[in-house]
Amino acid sequence: MTMEFCEYPDREMLALSLADRMASQLAQHLRANDHATLCVPGGTSPMPVFETLSGADLDWGRVTVMLGDERWVDGEHKRSNSRLLRRHLLKDKAAAAEYIDLYTGDPQPEDAAEALAARIAPHLPLTVLLLGMGNDMHTASLFPGGDRLAEALATDAPPVMAIRAEGAEEPRITLTRPVLANAINIHVLITGPEKREALERAARLDPLEAPIRAFLDAATVHWAE
Numbered sequence: 001m002t003m004e005f006c007e008y009p010d011r012e013m014l015a016l017s018l019a020d021r022m023a024s025q026l027a028q029h030l031r032a033n034d035h036a037t038l039c040v041p042g043g044t045s046p047m048p049v050f051e052t053l054s055g056a057d058l059d060w061g062r063v064t065v066m067l068g069d070e071r072w073v074d075g076e077h078k079r080s081n082s083r084l085l086r087r088h089l090l091k092d093k094a095a096a097a098e099y100i101d102l103y104t105g106d107p108q109p110e111d112a113a114e115a116l117a118a119r120i121a122p123h124l125p126l127t128v129l130l131l132g133m134g135n136d137m138h139t140a141s142l143f144p145g146g147d148r149l150a151e152a153l154a155t156d157a158p159p160v161m162a163i164r165a166e167g168a169e170e171p172r173i174t175l176t177r178p179v180l181a182n183a184i185n186i187h188v189l190i191t192g193p194e195k196r197e198a199l200e201r202a203a204r205l206d207p208l209e210a211p212i213r214a215f216l217d218a219a220t221v222h223w224a225e
């Protein structure tokens with residue numbers, strides 16, 4: 001499989017079109033299955049997609065939503081990915097979705113990884129996965145230089161792992177390569193020239209240097225200036 005690249009005239013068009021595509025994939029899955037799982041990134045880029053998706057006409061009561069990674073901070077902290085999700089996605093029609101919060105309140109993410117793996121297991125494979133990417137080519141919390149990156153990128157990695165990296169401000173919890181790469185539909189959302197250049201560079205590198213690389217062959221990349 002090779003990466004599909006979609007370029008949009010502006011960020012608004014990107015958000016509308018990507019949200020529509022993700023909603024269609026979830027709806028199609030729900031026509032043949034009882035449940036669907038939507039996995040999304042944190043950070044700032046996906047906000048407009050969330051805003052549109054939250055109003056999508058879907059049977060949200062049969063959809064489980066989770067993040068691909070979380071910063072180990074309280075749910076009300078300004079850097080919490082869950083906080084962003086609650087404000088921009090889990091509202092309107094999407095308020096009916098089940099949400100699996102990766103932040104458990106345990107002192108360290110290591111304390112929570114095993115229980116989280118058991119919690120997400122019945123919801124796999126992910127039906128629709130949206131990934132973001134940092135300028136350093138990290139995706140989810142798979143950071144270049146992360147203390148357990150090689151383990152998290154291994155094909156036999158545990159589904160959920162704690163990870164620490166210089167580029168991350170706080171300890172993280174992340175879904176790992178086997179869970180992410182096994183998603184039925186994979187989308188990558190990036191905006192701006194710097195991220196486009198980083199993505200093009202990542203395509204020529206090893207996942208250990210550019211973790212997003214691990215998912216590109218099966219992904220549709222969505223980009224706007």
Ligand SMILES: O=C1O[C@H](COP(=O)(O)O)[C@@H](O)[C@H](O)[C@H]1O
Binds near residue numbers: 046
């Ligand atoms: O720290 C994170 O960063 C990436 C990219 O975020 P953005 O703000 O540049 O869009 C995000 O995909 C990841 O989920 C998040 O934890």
